[in-house]
Amino acid sequence: MGRRLVGDPVVKHDGDEYLTGRATFAGDVVLPGMTHAVLVRSTVAHARILGIDASAARAMPGVVAVLTGDEAIPLVEPVPSSVDPTPIGGHLAEIRCLAVDRVRHVGEPVAAVVAETQGDALAAALAVRVDLEPLPLVLDADEAMAADAPLLYPEWGTNRIVGGEMGSSAEEVDAAFAPADHVLEGVLRSHRGNAAPMETRTHVASWDETTGRLTMWATTQNPHPLRSTLASALRLSEAQVHVIAPKIGGSFGLKMFGNREDFIVPVLARLVGRPVRWHEERAAALLPGAREQVQRWRAAFAADGRLLALDVHARSDHGAVSAGHGWGMGLVGAQTTGTGYALEVCRVAWDVVATNKAPWGGTKPYGKDGATLLAEHVMDRIAETTGVDPAEVRRRNFLQPDAFPHLHTTGLELDSGDYEGTLDLALGRAGYPELQAERERARAEGRRLGIGLGFELTPESADVPGALVSGFDTATVRMSPSGQAIVLTGVTSPGTGNDTAIVQLVAAELGIALADVEIVQGDSDRCPYGFGNISSRSIVTGGSAAVLAARDIAAKLRTVAGAMLHAEEGEEIVLGGGMAEIAGDGDRHVPIAVVAGAVFSLGYILALDIEPNLESTRTFRPPNIRHTPDHRGNLQVYTTYPFSMHVSLVEVDDETGVVTTLRHVIAHDCGTVVNPAFVDGQVRGGAVMGIGSALGEEFAYDDRGVPRSVGFKTYLLARASDVPPIELERQVTPSPSTLIGAKGAGEAGFGGAQAAVMNAVNDALRDLGARLDATPASAPNVLAAILDARR
């Protein structure tokens, strides 16, 4: 009876709070005496800082303090790197919370103004004079790797942040290419994007002189790691730092610890001796980039469409260096190359290059977008060359369900999967033959339709050795004498509802009602040390840990209930519906609340066989992460591998290049699903993000490195009328490595949707001899491709 809760699309347990405006986001926090901080940001892409004159600003009404980068040096250590690239041969740069000596991108913070009101702070920030001497700049990754390129970090002697090679050897590649029926090569470019969460960041920091404690309400995904890094940088003990992540309005990786503003705000609070609030303007929130790559590829394949070998060089345009983990997207994209195809020979050379754009910020789906785009582009090129239907090409290439666990040349160990199953589901739902017929009919009428497939595989729940990014997590479950329970998790929620799903899991294990389980996330004082939400891990790790802890308590309840019910040898106690009862004998039951009360008040009579507490703290550590190198020297750092198949139908107006998406079908498999409503929401949201990216959601720079995208009129998010209803099918292939078989859905949708739409556009343009080898398929790009083909 308890199991029924898992798999139910229950509504958010705290949904009423959101709907009635009682949910507290960081921006809602108001403290007595609170001041407001505004950051002064560089307007030049690359320059030496000659001086900062804050005298006019300091004299303006309401101004409490102005802090420059130089002045901040004695107050705080450099921002600790959240994932250090030096162990794999990469470079680190010292990142101060406010720039010192040089600025390397437009928008880099150089000073902070603190004032009584937001308006006062904004006005004073305009009055801070920053004297900059421009330096030569570079805005393209290939150009940045040229011998004569301006260097962002001269001490490195290069603009390459990190890179490497993985997979098959050059000899293996040559041996696979030589006899192949076909060899194709190409260059695939993807554009810079941002996840654009609805909520930009707000931090409120308060330093209490009497207790010597820093309290920070932070829009962060990882309160504990943030606490650790804040304590280290501010030279405090962790006990002196309290981080609270309130409700979050979407993160997608952008609120991962390691941001400069995480450190600026507490420094200001300590400096002025009053609480400081910083709210991020949208133009600044759009700065962190992702997804911009050049992938030079060669593919060898057979006449029947089987891909024999892939040889790839993937170069990422990272922008300036940060203390965050954006660079890791280049590595993970390389590891994911080939996705779910049975590819025996795969070699990837990858590098992540610094340019004078704002730094990359880890963004959903964390580099897997590039691997997906490439694999799906290659599949369609194979179809075009061999004449085999694109769906059939994929079918012939997929790893089969009995191939798992499958060790990829890049080190990923794929856990379980039925990729062909999602192909069948998606094609069935889409009505693939009917779509093809519709495409032909439309062509006869002068309308240009295109059908595109996109398969995505997203490794999830990473553990990075040496970083506070770990594959395990911890939860505490406590039951009180009333029989009500509270769960405290190390994982957090960016608004996805994993908190409600964990409540479902715990209520199911304890046999009590959902309403009797409370959950606390995001409080570094109350919750056990955990790693927050990233990499789709919250249910996989945090949910599993909560289940383990709940099972400990359930076992104790069953023991005590057994004593209360005079259970005989072999008689089992079942918990469900708030009752403990003898299995198969409904007359012999006792309310769980009474059992719980008995533990605490009748402990010497009824609870002699247990330690009389109803509290457990457990950690779930997935078994399939391997930090010892395999025969190719690779580590296996991912726990789960969810996947999905997308089918897109588009219409292209060949006179204007405008693309209209007509249908979008997804067959999605993330293993066991705790709450299908939340998972479906994740998949749809990710798909819309991917469709939007394909259609033209693009962060653009001018040739001086000044962003042209400053808000939602110049960074075009897809609106509801731009996307068709997302048609969803579900398949469940459980993970063999997670306690409940879940694989995580946090990064679902983007890669497959973007690839499917790009492939659909290219399908529509094929008979014109036009093809896009770059995203996005914006109207200007599509029309340019058409006109180029005509010339």
Add this chain to the structure above:
Amino acid sequence: MIPTRFAYEAPGGAEEAVAILDAAAEPRVLAGGTWVVPELGSGASRPDVVVDLRRAGLGTIAAGEGTVMVGATATYADLIGSALVRERLPLLHEMAGGITGGWAIRGQGTIGGSLIAARPQSDVPAVLVALGAVAHVAGADGGRALPVPDLLTGPMQTGLARGELLTALELPVQIGTHGYVKLKRGASSWPIATAAAVAVDGVLTRLVLGGVAGTPVELEPEDATMAEIHDPWDDELAPAAYRVAVAGPLAARARRKAIGG
């Protein structure tokens, strides 16, 4: 949040507004505010006085002799809801109904504010040119009336002198049929290019392109296939080459809508 300080005036009529504008150093006129308020907020615009026209009585729509007088601060929603506009200026009515931003923007943005903003990425200027609109302007030295093309001297530029204020647009009642097409890069996008065609008895009388150059481009009605665009417009959402490439197809589509076939 607006980071700069300014004086705020809400004059009760055109004369009072003109007096304030004439006396101010760097005034900014506020109608619906859909452009002005964001520019104030970003600090791009730092006026010494903001002159709010909401009480100035400039929002009425009235019938004239073979014309319709549309007040400068009439909102798109006012145009949509006006029987006069629907019946006698159907092209204007259609344009108003398709304004990007939905009902929230349509209830705020004004026809006069949009015309004076004179942005290429906008529906209003080209449609007013296609309809043969005349701009009525009040000033310290009295008023004047001029055809809209004479008012639009360049992108984001008008021929308004210091102290002058647009009070109304006078539009001849539409005769015949029309066709209007607007090209955008998705629902969020501002207009990339527009084409407005007017025809009488199946013969094209006017064909005006918006968004492809700094100011509306009037094509020879017979030359509906292609025309030379001088100084094509370039912005964050589309390069000049794109606008040049779509001008012909859009003009043809507007023409087809006006005269069929």
